[in-house]
Amino acid sequence: MASLTTFGNDLYTGKRSFNFVGNRRVWFTVAILLVLASILVPVVKGGFNLSFEFTGGSQFTVSPVASADQDLATDAVASVVPDAVSKVSTVGDDSVRIQTNQLTSDETNDVTAALAEAFDVEENAVATSFIGASWGQDVTRQAITGLVIFLALAFITMALYFRTWKMSAAAMLGLLDVLVISLGVYALSGFEVSPAAVIGFLTILGYSLYDTVVVFDKIRENTTEDGDNSPRTFGESVNLAVNQTLVRSINTSVVAALPVASILVIGNFVLGAETLRDISLSLFVGILIATYSTIFVAAPLYALFRQNEPEIRKRDERILEARKRSTESPVVAPAV
Amino acid sequence: MAQSKLTPTRMAGRSLTWLGVITLALLGILVGGIIWSSASWAPKLALDLEGGTQMILKPNLEGGEQATPEQLAQAVSIIRQRVDASGVSEAEVNTEGNNVVVSIPGEADEETRKRIEASAKLEFRAVLVAGQPSNTFVGEDGTETPYPSPDPALPNTPTAEPTSPSDLSQITPALEAQFQAFDCNEPVEPGVVQPADEPIIACEADGSVKYILGPVEVEGSKITDATNGMRTTQTGATTGEWAVNLVFNGQGTDQFAEVTSRLNGLESPQNQFAIVLDNQVISAPQTLAVISDGKPEISGNFTQESSKTLADQLKYGALPISFVVQSSDQISATLGSSQLEIGIIAGLIGLALVAVYTLFQYRLLGTVTLASLVVAAVLTYLVIAILSWRNGYRLSLAGVAGLIVAIGFTADSFIVYFERIRDELRDGRGLESAVEAGWKRAKRTIYASKGVNLLAAIVLYVLAVGNVKGFAFTLGVTTVIDVIVVLLFTHPTLQLLARTKFFSSGHPLSGLDPTALGAVYRGRAQFRQPVDVSKTKAAKSSREATKRQTIAERKQAELIAAGGSTSQEKDS
Numbered sequence: 084m085a086s087l088t089t090f091g092n093d094l095y096t097g098k099r100s101f102n103f104v105g106n107r108r109v110w111f112t113v114a115i116l117l118v119l120a121s122i123l124v125p126v127v128k129g130g131f132n133l134s135f136e137f138t139g140g141s142q143f144t145v146s147p148v149a150s151a152d153q154d155l156a157t158d159a160v161a162s163v164v165p166d167a168v169s170k171v172s173t174v175g176d177d178s179v180r181i182q183t184n185q186l187t188s189d190e191t192n193d194v195t196a197a198l199a200e201a202f203d204v205e206e207n208a209v210a211t212s213f214i215g216a217s218w219g220q221d222v223t224r225q226a227i228t229g230l231v232i233f234l235a236l237a238f239i240t241m242a243l244y245f246r247t248w249k250m251s252a253a254a255m256l257g258l259l260d261v262l263v264i265s266l267g268v269y270a271l272s273g274f275e276v277s278p279a280a281v282i283g284f285l286t287i288l289g290y291s292l293y294d295t296v297v298v299f300d301k302i303r304e305n306t307t308e309d310g311d312n313s314p315r316t317f318g319e320s321v322n323l324a325v326n327q328t329l330v331r332s333i334n335t336s337v338v339a340a341l342p343v344a345s346i347l348v349i350g351n352f353v354l355g356a357e358t359l360r361d362i363s364l365s366l367f368v369g370i371l372i373a374t375y376s377t378i379f380v381a382a383p384l385y386a387l388f389r390q391n392e393p394e395i396r397k398r399d400e401r402i403l404e405a406r407k408r409s410t411e412s413p414v415v416a417p418a419v
Numbered sequence: 420m421a422q423s424k425l426t427p428t429r430m431a432g433r434s435l436t437w438l439g440v441i442t443l444a445l446l447g448i449l450v451g452g453i454i455w456s457s458a459s460w461a462p463k464l465a466l467d468l469e470g471g472t473q474m475i476l477k478p479n480l481e482g483g484e485q486a487t488p489e490q491l492a493q494a495v496s497i498i499r500q501r502v503d504a505s506g507v508s509e510a511e512v513n514t515e516g517n518n519v520v521v522s523i524p525g526e527a528d529e530e531t532r533k534r535i536e537a538s539a540k541l542e543f544r545a546v547l548v549a550g551q552p553s554n555t556f557v558g559e560d561g562t563e564t565p566y567p568s569p570d571p572a573l574p575n576t577p578t579a580e581p582t583s584p585s586d587l588s589q590i591t592p593a594l595e596a597q598f599q600a601f602d603c604n605e606p607v608e609p610g611v612v613q614p615a616d617e618p619i620i621a622c623e624a625d626g627s628v629k630y631i632l633g634p635v636e637v638e639g640s641k642i643t644d645a646t647n648g649m650r651t652t653q654t655g656a657t658t659g660e661w662a663v664n665l666v667f668n669g670q671g672t673d674q675f676a677e678v679t680s681r682l683n684g685l686e687s688p689q690n691q692f693a694i695v696l697d698n699q700v701i702s703a704p705q706t707l708a709v710i711s712d713g714k715p716e717i718s719g720n721f722t723q724e725s726s727k728t729l730a731d732q733l734k735y736g737a738l739p740i741s742f743v744v745q746s747s748d749q750i751s752a753t754l755g756s757s758q759l760e761i762g763i764i765a766g767l768i769g770l771a772l773v774a775v776y777t778l779f780q781y782r783l784l785g786t787v788t789l790a791s792l793v794v795a796a797v798l799t800y801l802v803i804a805i806l807s808w809r810n811g812y813r814l815s816l817a818g819v820a821g822l823i824v825a826i827g828f829t830a831d832s833f834i835v836y837f838e839r840i841r842d843e844l845r846d847g848r849g850l851e852s853a854v855e856a857g858w859k860r861a862k863r864t865i866y867a868s869k870g871v872n873l874l875a876a877i878v879l880y881v882l883a884v885g886n887v888k889g890f891a892f893t894l895g896v897t898t899v900i901d902v903i904v905v906l907l908f909t910h911p912t913l914q915l916l917a918r919t920k921f922f923s924s925g926h927p928l929s930g931l932d933p934t935a936l937g938a939v940y941r942g943r944a945q946f947r948q949p950v951d952v953s954k955t956k957a958a959k960s961s962r963e964a965t966k967r968q969t970i971a972e973r974k975q976a977e978l979i980a981a982g983g984s985t986s987q988e989k990d991s
Contacts, residue, residue: 091838095845136746188532212748229882233875240874244867282817282890286824289875289894293828293868297835300864331838334780338834339827341776342769346823349765359762362820362890370827 091330097323104322107383114260114380121267131270134277136214137223141186143194144210146178148202156181159201163193185213226281230288234258237292245303249388254295257381261291261372268368279361286362287369294335295377301328302382316399321386325378336374343367427855428918431911438794438907445801449808458808462800465815465889468759471524472749476535476742478519486517493731494742495519497697498535511811515888518745535742541639541696541733542615544632545585545678546703549688552603552622552629569596583681584633585689589618594631603629613698624699632693632700636678639696641671645733647726650718661721663730665714672713679715682706694733701732762819769823773830781837782927787916788833791909795829798900803893812892821893828872829901833909835868836861840913854917858910865905872898 093099103110125131135142145156153171156179170182179202186194191211199206238255242248265287269276302324306317313320343366350360389395452458466473478486478494486494491514498519499512511522521535555563575593582588590598603622613619615635622629644666649657667675682690683706693703704717717729770792777785799822806812840857848856876895880888916922926932 088841091841092845095842210749212746212750213744214746214748225882226879226887229879229887232882233878236874236878237871240870244870278887279817279820282820282887285875285879285887286821286890286894289872290828292871292875293831296868296871297831297864300867304860327842328838331834334776334834334838335827335831337776338773338830339824341772342766342823342826345769345772346762346765346820349761349768359758359765359816359820362817366824 094326094329097326100322100326101329102322103325103378104318104383104386107387110379110383114376117267118260118263121263121270124267125270128270128273131266131276132273134275134280135182136278137276139185139214141183141191141194142212142214143181143183143198144178145181145198145202145204145208146210147208148179148204153179155179155201156198159197160194163197164190223281226285230285233288241292241296241299245299247389250299250303250385253381253385253388254292254299256384257295257376258288258291260380261287261369261376264372264376265365265369268372269365272364274364275361277361279359280365283362283365283369286366287373290339290366290370291373291376294332294373295381297335298325298328298332298377298382299385301325302385313398314402316402317390317395318386318399321382325382329378332374332378336370340367340370343370427851427914431914434907434911438903438911441903441907442794442798442801445798445805449801449804452805452808456808458804460804462803462807463811463813464759465813465818466522466524466748467750467816468756468814468819469524470750470756471522472747473523474521474532474535474747475515475745476519476521477745478517479743488514489731489734491517491519493734498742500697502531502535511813519742532744532747540698541642541694542635543637543639543675543678544619544635544693544695545682546630546688546691546693547585547587547590547618547633548598548631549691549703550598550629552626554600554602556599566596566599568600569593584636585681585685587689589633590631594618594620598629598631601629603627621693621695621698621700623703624701628700628703630693630700630703632695636692637667637671637674639733641667641674642733643668643671645730647721647723647730650716660718661723661726662716662718663721663726663733664716665733667713667715669713672711675713675715676709676711679706680709680711683709696732702729758816759819762816762823766819766823766826769826773826777830777833783921784837787909787912788830788837790912791833791904792826792829794908795897795900795904798904799825799897802896802900806896813889814893815889817887817890818893821890822897825894825897825901829897829904832865832869832901832905835864836905836909836913839864850923851914851917854910854913858913865902869898869902 090099094101153173156171160181160183164183164186172180172182181198183194191213195206195209195211198209202208234255238248238251241251241254245251262284265284269280274280302321305320305324305327315323343363346359346363347367350363390399449458449460453460476498478491495512495514498521502512502521502523511520513520513522523531555565557563573591573593573596575591577588577591579588598620601620601622603626617634619632620630621632642665645663647661647663650660650662651657678692682692684690687705688703690706691703692706693700695701702717704719721729773792774785774789777788779785781788803812803814807814836857839861840853843853843857844850873895876891876898879891880895
């Protein structure tokens with residue numbers, strides 16, 4: 084513990100300090116580049132890999148099978164519906180998943196029988212699902228409506244709590260950063276965007292705001308408590324707050340990411356936990372990015388938004404002036 | 420910090436007592452539910468964990484209109500009847516947004532599907548014959564014998580052309596035999612389409628009466644409104660008797676007038692007309708007068724509830740809603756249980772990792788985190804088990820994911836709190852006052868951040884559908900429990916621990932060692948040792964001092980503040 088504790092001590096007293104606010108040009112450039120890359124990746128890769136909940140269709144999962152021979156599946160489907168577009172994939176060691184375009188219920192029954200025969204299993208070992216193309220859209224539309232309302236409410240709540248809308252604005256921009264970059268990582272990884280992944284994204288947004296509120300609350304504490312006689316400029320106060328909560332940020336993101344990582348690892352290697360895997364990937368990526376974004380984007384943005392307020396600017400100028408004078412002409416301090 | 424010595428301990432005791440009361444109350448509710456009602460120790464599982472078939476149905480109204488919430492509610496009850504009638508037990512029918520979700524354990528066969536998709540039909544038919552619901556008779560030997568199955572050779576054409584829809588000549592020998600052999604315990608299934616222009620056999624919804632009914636005379640779609648209310652006399656005084664009032668549209672009014680004028684003169688039971696919904700007779704009132712204004716009133720032994728039910732059935736059951744299957748998902752029971760297993764294993768591993776990390780970071784203080792997580796887990800379990808019993812909540816895979824994620828969120832409250840205590844220790848406070856001061860600051864942060872979390876959970880829960888709802892629900896529940904645990908367990912525990920020698924002396928393993936935390940103030944009665952005053956530290960103490968300076972002193976201090984060559988001692 085010594086190392087992180089000492090690190091925490093140094094950050095708290097200001098002995099060691101990372102200049103998150105002062106170097107904001109660098110961080111903003113990095114953020115903008117990341118956002119641009121995140122927008123470019125899906126464009127280059129031709130969009131997201133949408134799961135069949137969004138595209139619509141029928142899905143058959145045969146489990147367990149002795150040999151996961153994909154040709155068997157293709158042939159079985161073709162024997163019933165010759166013109167069905169089927170996408171066969173192996174899930175885990177002992178199961179095969181076949182996705183086709185939308186089939187009628189008779190066809191579905193026949194394909195189930197054909198698959199059971201081809202893989203020499205009971206018919207009830209073939210799980211079927213069927214999703215209308217509008218289902219995924221319905222879910223997404225509702226999720227987006229929820230999101231917009233949540234953001235509006237969160238903006239108002241934070242503005243009331245912190246008594247400045249600028250914190251809300253900085254937090255929302257940080258949130259946008261998290262969302263875009265997470266989506267970019269998703270597009271890059273080629274993981275399917277399923278309804279479960281959408282849930283994951285929604286949670287990230289909640290988590291991201293949550294993380295920002297914790298850090299902003301420290302900023303509020305520092306900037307209000309220092310008052311007019313602070314030896315620090317506004318930006319420095321903000322920076323100190325971020326540094327003081329840095330150990331918390333690290334600990335929290337590690338603690339939040341650990342259980343998620345364990346789902347991700349287990350869900351990735353074991354059959355049938357796609358929902359868990361999809362949620363956990365978006366969460367894992369999101370937790371790390373949310374922590375990054377609060378520190379490197381939201382907090383510096385807040386300092387940027389506030390520093391040109393006349394009162395704050397006046398005070399900052401006074402402090403900097405005093406500092407300059409004291410370095411230029413050292414005064415012999417009277418012994419106390 | 421001038422704290423009365425007993426106050427924190429007493430407050431801590433009170434908080435812990437409250438926590439005990441809450442836990443015991445929840446446990447009591449659950450145990451009571453298990454003993455006297457249908458609750459169980461294990462929360463109910465959703466389909467994706469239990470295995471089964473889930474169908475999402477979109478109601479299809481004529482003319483592409485949106486179904487109103489009342490229509491949907493009626494649609495749900497119609498579908499529930501249909502699914503129940505097919506012998507499926509424990510099927511769940513719910514609305515979700517504008518859709519109806521049917522969850523059936525096991526597989527849904529083709530017939531069940533068809534039945535669910537069919538549109539409900541409400542129709543008025545004249546009663547020809549009413550009889551006992553049984554299909555047996557007491558024979559000459561004195562034993563109960565079932566009527567034989569109808570002989571297919573029996574003639575099925577009326578001997579003479581029926582003169583009216585009430586003409587008994589419609590009852591052919593074949594129909595008669597069918598009627599006798601018909602068992603109301605096995606009624607015509609809902610959703611099966613019966614001929615509109617021929618007599619049919621149907622039973623009262625509760626299976627108490629068996630009827631032969633004439634052809635359809637008025638269709639349910641001719642009803643424009645149906646309400647229930649107290650009957651009133653001509654003078655307007657209420658009779659205290661519940662009744663259902665119907666309003667027909669123009670065509671319905673004419674048709675109904677024709678029916679009543681014919682039935683009015685007939686003998687019982689032919690003066691009755693049957694209201695048939697989904698092949699079940701929901702009411703078969705007698706005709707007491709010719710009703711030519713299209714506004715009949717049905718009365719009889721109604722309660723407020725039964726009259727409301729009938730009115731709703733008439734009003735919404737008449738709607739020609741059919742359903743389109745939007746998605747149908749079938750999960751085998753083995754797949755479901757393996758998902759649950761994986762979820763639980765992942766959760767436990769995650770919890771173990773969190774335990775290792777917090778113990779490493781916070782030493783013995785980490786045990787407080789773990790104990791708090793255990794308390795949170797117990798409360799969460801109790802709440803979910805109770806909700807599963809009272810509100811039909813079912814734990815889904817997304818819900819499990821929500822719970823696992825909640826470990827991180829919950830642990831964060833403790834981290835925020837501990838870090839604040841450490842900050843206060845660094846500022847040179849004694850442990851007891853650091854706990855109080857740290858709590859004061861941490862409390863605000865925790866409330867604000869948990870508020871945002873709860874807001875997210877509520878908005879998602881209200882607006883989202885399906886899986887998202889289950890996820891948002893567990894997230895919301897765990898957020899509230901998290902705050903309760905921090906408030907009633909973690910903080911009081913720390914208040915008490917702060918008084919133990921191990922922690923207050925700042926044992927290196929306590930995680931709250933002031934030396935390790937770089938604090939320069941030790942113990943209540945000791946003064947600061949002027950140790951190695953670094954540049955920044957000097958700036959810090961001068962900040963402390965500037966707050967207490969006169970204007971003149973301040974002006975002077977401003978000049979020297981950043982110089983850092985002096986150390987202004989001031990007792991904090």
